Amino acid sequence: MPRNGKPLKFAAFPPDNLPVDELTREFLIESQEGLDRMERCLTELEERPEDRDLLAEIFRAVHTIKGTTGFLGFSRLESLAHAGENLLGLLRDGKLLANAEIISGLLALLDILREILEIIESAGQEGQGNDDVLIARLHALQGQPVLSSAASVEVQPEKSDSALKPPKKAKRTRKAKAGGIAIELIKSVPRAAQREEITAIETYQAESLVSPLRSTVNAAESTLRVDVDLLNRMMNLVGELVLTRNQILQMVSTDASLTMLSRRLDMVTADLREAVMKARMQPVSHVFSKFPRMVRDLAQQLDKRVRLVMEGQETELDKSLLEAIKDPLTHSVRNAIDHGIEMPLVREAAGKDPEGTLRLRAYQEGSYVIIEVSDDGGGMKVERIRDKALERKLITRERALQLSDRELMQLIFLPGFSTAEAITNVSGRGVGMDVVRTNVEKIGGKVEIDSHAGKGTTLRLRIPLTLAIVPALIVHSRGQSFALPQGALSELVHLSAEQVQTQVEWLEGAALYRLRGRLLPLVFLGSLLKQPAGADKPREAYIAVLNAEGRRYGIVVDGLADPEEIVVKPLSSVLKQIGLFSGATVLGNGEMALILDPGAIATYSNIGMALEEDEQESVDTAFDDGATEYLLMQNDDEHTAVPLDRVLRIERIPRSQIEQWNGTFVVRFGATLLPLQGLSRAGSAASQGTEMTIVVCLDGERHVGVAASQVLDVASGKPLAEAGTNAAARNVTLLKERITSVVNLDLIPRLPNARLSKADEEQPEMWETDAVIEALT
């Protein structure tokens, strides 16, 4: 999704406009809405002057403005709203009865409040003006006895006062309206004193000049508040459309004219989905905005000095996710101030600025939004973490000795962990980082931590952009399809029928697999779900290695299908009670699939918390600047590699499936053709067996295959440079201290493509299909 730095809401603001901060903007929108409500209620009040609900509503609108303006420092608004509030208070308590006079007074107040709001919006401050006339008038209206329409005599508006008013912006229509009310009033209350006053108001209004800045459309007019439920429903419908589109795309592959139409449908659907998702987005500033106050209070409470720096506040995130990260983020900020940043004296002694810096940073990275909470405090002391973990019996002494520093840091995510010396009301109650981690992982996110002693700690929350549509791997178990969210998936292992017999080891009923020398607990999906068993003959299987909320295990399934973007549909409460499914979805082929909940399955199967090196790897790579992860393969004697982020999946196929076409090696999967690379020495490779490995990679939009004798490992590559020129070497990298050539996917021959040339009529059917599949991915 393209990133839009500016919140959609305020798109109507001209870029050269004076900046109005987020808080003020919010206040403006809220106040304008409040005033709109007030206007409606006031007109209704004329008919039903005793309606308490109406009065309460008006009171609320004015009261809200008064409350916020004081805080924002808009004194003009405050004094006006205060005067109005006093009058409304009497009305609300029944001490006064609203009459036309009072209502017109309130409408005048409404108009001037609106004008000031408009000035604030365009100029950033409320402008100069004398509101004494109106304030005095409102004050005078308070003195009226119940049911009396007598005008207050002491208010004799000085016309010179209103003449002093600065040019104000007001809409013509609004003025006309105010005038209309005034005329009505003259008719209804024919008293001399009053008439004079009304004239004064009219002058007051008439003095307002149409500002040249008026071309600015105000925020309230260009935005619309939409019920979240409606947006959810729209999202649902769009999801439905996506599914229907997927089904249509799978069916039209035989009809050329329908193909064109379906492509158009495909594009429109994608755009629509993006637009609806966009509508649900809110800038993270909605969550960030409460931190300055919190940081200030906490710092004072702890006698620390903390400076808060916030970056990337305009980064947008789905509204529901924004709600979900509120608590984890608050926890993290509290932690950073309480445990991270040291006392000013300690900081000074360490040669640091006595004022600590807490940095909140949000930015988008692919389909994730990263929120970083970093402090320049003392960092995490691994010894202390270890001692605490031992003290609280979270790990054994033997285990503690085996753990590296990075692994020890991961201990803070264990439930019940806290290094706080004493329980304060800030932190140290044993609920902390595990809650942060659980909450973030619940929404498909990840938490990473990095800390350097003496320098500070950075906590990274990795949040998916949206919840409603998630990438998932479709797995088969005993004839039924299930969706496995890719967020939790770390790798896939294929086991042949024979390997299932020999390589899965059993320990008192618990199945285990040796994955790179370490035991991985296995859960058989079919038995877990008590699905009726099919034929008893041994079959091949796949192990999906999952990392769910820090627990690592493998789920054994019968088969795999392509990954799909699935639309999550909630389950009814009866089915939620099963506890292993997080929802259901409709697949591209129209079949329904239940979405597996990796965390719940781990809990159900008693999978314990693991402190595996894989987690450490993911942290490592985040800090290895410039290094890319590669999939290392062996092809005959040579080592080759492909960037890991390009790898889609790894397939073992019989050698006989590889065919040659137009000088290119291809392999057919269903109705799609995959061009292959790495088979130039096919003759020599052929002697090595009947099966071979194909690494399916993504090159732009197309899929290509790289053939290899075997896949070795995943490793970080270091860039190499040519001696002398220092020019960065291309297509070669240093992997595990060995020079490895990187496969240039771009060089793999392209297949004739329906999208590029319609002239290729020889095998039109096949190419159309190919293009459709490409469009799908």
Next chain:
Amino acid sequence: MTTLSIQTVATEDVIEMCSVRVGKTLYGVPVTRILEILGAHATQPVPLAPSYIGGLAHYRGEVLTTVSLRRLLGMPPLDTAEDILVFEGVDGYFGLLVDEVGEVMTVLPADFEGNPSTLDDRRKALFAGTYKLQNALLVMLDPERLDPVHLTETAQA
């Protein structure tokens, strides 16, 4: 369908019933309660679900939980796709799987009788009573009693 005489009494208190068949028995559901009928609709089984859950069905962009009347009555499953009646329940929509949906017929309140005392307890809890047709009996079904939420509660009790 077997020959079913349609009562043609032009009074206002006739009740319109949609007749459905499960096994050999004829059941009736008040037409006003039915949101939609999905004919021969595919369902997806839900592992580990309570036995009476017939599976999931795709209904207007939602995932519909269905209750199988066959399973509720302890009858063997049917090989062919069943028809689904969609009702509004406590917790959103739910579906009822039946062998076959018949026709709409009118019944008279006067022909109504409660469950016979000889009926087993499970059926007593599910059936709302019986309408006497000219040459058959029509078992009245009350969607509220078939709501999965209600069924879970009674199963736990």
